[in-house]
Amino acid sequence: MNKDKIKNLDRIDLTILDVLQKNGRISNSELSKKVNLSASPCLERVKRLEQDGYIERYGAFLNASKLKYGMSAFIQVTLDRTTADVFNDFRVQVIKIKEVAECHMVAGGFDYLLQLRFEDMDAFRKLLGIIVELPGVSQTHTYMVMEHVKRYSGVPILES
Secondary structure (H helix, E strand, O other), rough: OHHHHOOOOHHHHHHHHHHHHHOOOOOOOHHHHHOOOHHHHHHHHHHHHHOOOOOOOOOOOOHHHHOOOEEEEEEEEOOOOOOOHHHHHHHHOOOOOEEEHHHHOOOOOEEEEEEEEEEOOHHHHHHHHHHHOOOOOEEEEEEEEOOOOOOOOOOOOOOO
């Protein structure tokens, strides 16, 4: 990570970010010990990092299989036209589909890359039927996930 590009963050701030993204439930007392600060200045730094937008939110990583969303796939979506209104219409509709875990507008041979979460192939077929009917969709290509080799592990902050 190029620390020259990160304005106003020192080593303690970076350590706080690294620790919090690995364990968002850590108490301020434990966090302050890990970064060698007393509790009050540590809490002030965390609040500043939140206010400055370095910390967007806190959450939990759930077991998708236990919640009947154990299968996943990626779908490339090509739109019929690349105009602002077509992009906007697609964006508005895809956000409403709860099984779309992520949606990225990309540059290259297609327009969007979607990550889907679903229970089984029947659920996938229904979901694909919804996606191909979204405004402006002209073509899709599906890639079924067979194994999760590496999942989201946060933003690289500190060299290990």
